[in-house]
Amino acid sequence: MRTHFLSFHVPEITGEEIHAVVETLRSGWLTTGGKVRQLEADFANYLGCRHAIAVNSGTAALHLALDAVGITEGDEVLVPTLTFAATAEVVLYLKAKPVLVDCLPDTLNIDPDQIIKAVTPRTKAIMPVHIGGQPCEMDKILEIARHYDLKVIEDAAHALPARYRGKMVGTLGDITCFSFYATKTITTGEGGMATCENPEWAERMRIMSLHGISKDAWNRYTAEGSWYYEILYPGYKYNLTDIAAAIGIPQLQRCDRFWESRQHYAMLFNKGFADVPEIIVPHVAADVQHAWHLYVIQLDLDRLRIGRNTFIERLKAENIGASVHFIPLHRHPYYRDTFGYRPEHFPNANAAFERIVSLPIYPKMTEADVQDVIEAVRKIVRENRR
Secondary structure: OOOEEEEEOOOOOOOHHHHHHHHHHOOOOHHHHHHHHHHHHHHHHHHHHOOOEEEEEEEHHHHHHHHHHOOOOOOEEEEEEEHHHHHHHHHHHHOEEEEEEEEEOOOOOOOHHHHHHHHOOOEEEEOOOOOOHHHOOOHHHHHHHHHHHHHHEOOOOOOOOOOOEEEEEOOOEEEEEEEOOOOOOOEOOEEEEEEEEEEEHHHHHHHHHOOOOOOHHHHHHHHOOOOOOOOOOOOOOOEHHHHHHHHHHHHHHHHHHHHHHHHHHHHHHHHOOOOOOOOOOOOOOOOOOOOOOEEEEOOOOEEOOOOOOOOOHHHHOEEEOOOOOOHHHHHHHHHHHOOOOHHHHHHHHHHOOOOOOEOOOOOOHHHHHHHHHHHHHHHHHHHHOO
């Protein structure tokens, strides 16, 4: 048994990030400026997209994306029920209605067949979420979107770097939104990015991210700038700071190496659980590169004498951190009471929720840490088989 607790996630912060932050502090320019513009350019180059707009969270990116494509009061947006609160709440920000959709039982991503059933004349957009870092069935989703004239806003908070049939997530839908929260595959502490090809949407998101004014502070307060600005729209305060971007630039430079570590650890987990029928390892679809932001197992509860919650408690007793991604939205009081959703409306997500456990997977772990997780899981299963 481990002698110290293995946290569910610890970001890898090196001297590069620390030096970059100190350099930024000494520069005298702390808010949105040259570092943010560099991160945006580097990110667009890395993905191969035309526009990248840095903001202060993935949630902000989603909100700006919906605004940019014209979602407004009374519209409906299709959202997976198996996701974090942010995906649906940004729809509500615009007084539109989030319409929840069930997931596939294997990948846990949104079910394209259920998307079709949920479309109404009021539907204006689909928001697929790449759960854990595995791309959704984007060909089917984009085909549905074209057929019904819907916009596709991807929640790619987990999906850097992920590929779908050779294409980077971030270059597939109309707008793609990434998160740089502390637990994500790269981090700026708090932060996010929206990517797209459409210059009008990019400009709208950039303007709306800073009060809807015509020029940002970087343009106004540098030697090349002007004091004069105009308010074009009632915007938001979603800009990223140079301090945060200074962390993100070296993080992005190591993104591929981070992924290699996650991929390696995922394969070690798969091998370690291969002969444990009580543990269902993540199903990876063909023709995708999984980002492995999360490693989500499903418990075969028919073979165990304990439930998921107790399983996580036993892991904690073995000094292993774990989590659950996610409590489906339809099970939360707000969505249940406001929209009348019930568990039987989403049988796949509801069943998965009872079984899913997210195990630690991040570059700062060691192979010894991975083996400790495997041994702890195997021990708990061994002691609790039916």
